[in-house]
Each structure stands twice: as structure tokens, then as C-alpha cells.
Amino acid sequence: MPVIKVEMFEGRTTDQKRELVEVLSRETARITGCDVDSIYVILEDVKKSNWGAGGMLCSDKFPDEKPAMEESGRE
Incomplete structure (x- = not known):
């Protein structure tokens, strides 16, 4: 039974999550070779304020950056 855990910045739509x-x-x-079920x-x-990278909070490091999938306009 594979378990896949994905941690990402908030902001994706339900449709994006469904596709992922x-x-x-x-x-x-x-x-x-296992069953998808x-x-x-x-x-x-x-939240970006709960994630750090390069010694900084991501909310400080990327204040206006949106998730890449959201910027593409996909829903």
C-alpha cells in the first residue's frame, strides 16, 4: 500500500489537487504494478509563514509569488 505525501504552499484549487x-x-x-485503489x-x-528555505521564512523570501500551477491559469 503506497502512501504518497505532498507538502506544498497553499493556494491550489480543488481541481488542481484532484488532478494531482x-x-x-x-x-x-x-x-x-500495484492496484490504484x-x-x-x-x-x-x-502557509509560507510556516515554511523556511535558505535561512528565511518563505513568506519573506517569496512575498508575492504564487504557486507555479496557479500562475498557469489551470483549474
Whole structure:
């Protein structure tokens, strides 16, 4: 039973999350040879103020930057 945990900045739409879960599940099943129903995906939205990179809070480091998927206009 594979478990995939994805931590990312908050801001993705439900449709984006739905597609991510579907693709991760499908491709994991293909690669591992297990049934897609046995795969669990955990999505965790993290505020930039709760994530650090390079010694800085991401809310300070990337104050106006939106998640890459959101900028593409996909929903």
C-alpha cells in the first residue's frame, strides 16, 4: 500500500489537487504494478509563514509569488 505525501504552499484549487491525486495514483500504480485503489495520497497545504528555505521564512523570501500551477491559469 503506497502512501504518497505532498507538502506544498497553499493556494491550489480543488481541481488542481484532484488532478494531482489522479496522476500520482495512476503513475505510481503503473510503475509499481500495484492496484490504484491501494494507493493513498496525502496533500498538505502549508502557509509560507510556516515554511523556511535558505535561512528565511518563505513568506519573506517569496512575498508575492504564487504557486507555479496557479500562475498557469489551470483549474
